[in-house]
Amino acid sequence: MTKLIILDRDGVINWEPGGHCARHPDEVRLLEGSAAAIGRLNNAGIKVAVATNQGAIKKGFFDEAMLAAIHRRLLELIAVDGGHIDALFYCPHYNEDQCRCRKPEPGMLHDVAEHFACSLDQVPFVGDDYRDVLAARAVDATPIIVRTGKGEETEQRLKKKSDQDVPVFANLAAVVDQLIGDLI
Structure with missing residues (x-):
């Protein structure tokens, strides 16, 4: 059985400058404790996947090459605290595209399941938006x-x-405290 957790990116791992996603690597700022929390997941043998909507590509705020640079910076910052992301998935579309990969649609999460060759039944999916709840369900x-x-x-x-059946935590570190505590 694969031990796995899925994380949304913006608002869970990193801060959203000005209320929008980071549009340049220089704008990537990790939320306090998120990198260390990811490192703790890694040390516990839990695979970490990120599933993020990036409709700013469709809107023309940046292209996929810039997104790759943003993700490289994100991974560098996480590595400073000894953490890593095992797989990163994104949807470049926007709501009106009616694609299957943009959360709350399940397509991106099906890609996660395929990548890790596992069922997502009861796999924790940590998000900050109601669409994350719907996608998880x-x-x-x-x-x-x-x-x-x-x-x-x-x-x-x-x-x-x-x-009321959706647990709510202060931040990613608090989620990881609970999850790792449950494993011990």
Whole structure:
């Protein structure tokens, strides 16, 4: 059985400058404790995948080469704390494209399952947006929300919908504390 966790990128691992995704490697800033949390997952033998919507490509804010540079910078910063991402998946489309890979659609998560040759049943998927909850549920993964990024807004949305079965944590480090504690 593959031990795996799926993370959204913006608002979970890194800060969103000005309320939007990083558009240049110089804008990549990790949220406090996220790199160390990823390192702890790695040390516990848990594979780490990232699944991120990057509609800014479709909108023309940057191209896929710039996204690759942004991801290289992200990986460099995570490595400073001894962590690494095992696989990174992204959707370059925007809502009106009606693709199967843009969350909340499950296509990108199906790609994660194929890459790791595993079922996503009960695999934790940590996000900050309601679309992450919907995507996780579409593949029987376990949705988890962090209050960083859009998480506080998402937490309020969950409460309004009486959708109380989604655990909410302060940040990625708190999620990892719980997950690793459950493994011990």
